[in-house]
Amino acid sequence: QISAMAVSKYENGKATPSSTVLLSLADALNVRVEYFLRPEHVELEMQGYRKHHTAPNRLLDRIKADVKEKLERFLELEAVLPVLPVGEFRVPRALADRIDTYVDVERAAADLREAWGLGVNPIPELIDTCEEHGIRVFRTSIPHDEHFDGLAALVRGNPVIILGEDWPGDRQRFTLAHELGHLVLEGRLAKDLDMELAANRFAGAFLVPEQAARRALGDKRHWLEPRELWLLKQEYGLSMAGWLHRARDLGIIPDQTYKRLRQEFKARGWLKKEPFGDYPGEQPRVFEQLVYRALAEDLIGESKAAELMGKPLMQFHSECTA
Known part of the structure; x- marks a missing residue:
């Protein structure tokens, strides 16, 4: 067992760990020994945790070490390439400077789609799309149960988003779109709007624009069939529960119908595990x-x-x- 004092000395350059200690540290953090020997070293400037912000510090430290190791390999590779094919992330200038309502959040999502040339159709590979626009996306394999639901960070001013490797694809995509919402809405959101609710609204609107939702569901509905929602999930990569939220946000179903459907989902255990099969996961x-x-x-x-x-x-x- 390595003491906290010894670890502090290693971190501050006051002592050099032996090969045995390096192996132990690598095993504890679930990284390769090369992690400690790389020429590139980065620090994650944390931007916030989504939903499960009570994850134990020990778990978060392991996740951050896992991601840092991946990042340092990425930066080491970038250093040998004469030209990088991917530029820096920038919020498009066309986006409004001030967002006062959740309807404005919808518009911001639509404006970003337009700036990225995405139209209103489903986005086949959201991770690819984000990487093409300068967002580093990493998946962590550190076991985390339900204690971790994604995080965002900055590395040398560039955004990084971390997802769970074992998550179903619809969870990966919503988390990624939610964190993208944070990047876009930061500094623009009116004080009386809740950032988490706004980021959720942005995520739903970015994955399924209003025009697409109304085309798929119609303007007014009094009920939605679960199998219908599953088919839409397979088409757009938004969970069945996410489609319920989307239909309510757009006024396609009344609030009473939304509550009845949510109650049915809860009674059947579908809020934890949706029926009919998962949406396939994505990878960087x-x-x-x-x-x-x-x-x-x-x-x-x-x-x-x-x-x-x-x-x-x-x-x-x-x-x-x-």
Whole structure:
């Protein structure tokens, strides 16, 4: 067991851990030993936790260490590339400077979609879309049960969003859209609006624009069938419960109908596990693509590529030649 005093000395450069200690630290944090030896070191400037803000500090420390290790590999790779294919994230200038109502939040989501050239159709790969616009997206494999529901951070001024690796795709997508809402609404939201409610409204509107929701459901409904909601979930990547919220927000169903449907979902356990099957999960692709690009252009060797990918050299080589 390593004392807190010893860890403090390692962090402050007053002592150097032995190889045995490095192995123990790597095991405790669930990272590779290379994490402690990388030339790039970053700090996560935390922007906030969504929903489960009472997650134990020990769990959050492990998640942050896991993400930092991934980030440092990303930055090490970026350092060898002459030109980065992905630019910095910027909130489009077309967005309103002040957002006074939740209807204005809807407009902000629509304006961002327009600025990104997304139209009103479903977004097939939301992680890809965010990465293309300068948002680093990482998934953590640290076991977290229900104590962790995503977090956002800044690294050297660039936004980073962390998702759970084992989450179903609709949960990944809503969390990502919610945190995107925070980035867009920050500094624009009227004081009498609740930021979390606004970010939720933004997420729903970004995933399913009003025009698309009315096209799918109609302008007025008195009931929604669960199987109908599941089919829409498969099309848009928004959960069945998310569709209920969307229909209520837009006045498609009255509040009474929303409450009855929520009660039915709760009674059947669907608020925790929705029926008929999950929406498939997504995964970041930019980093892996850049590794193979650097390898193809002889900017790194195969052993370095394997290290950056966090894989044994033989495994990486077999995957390259398969």
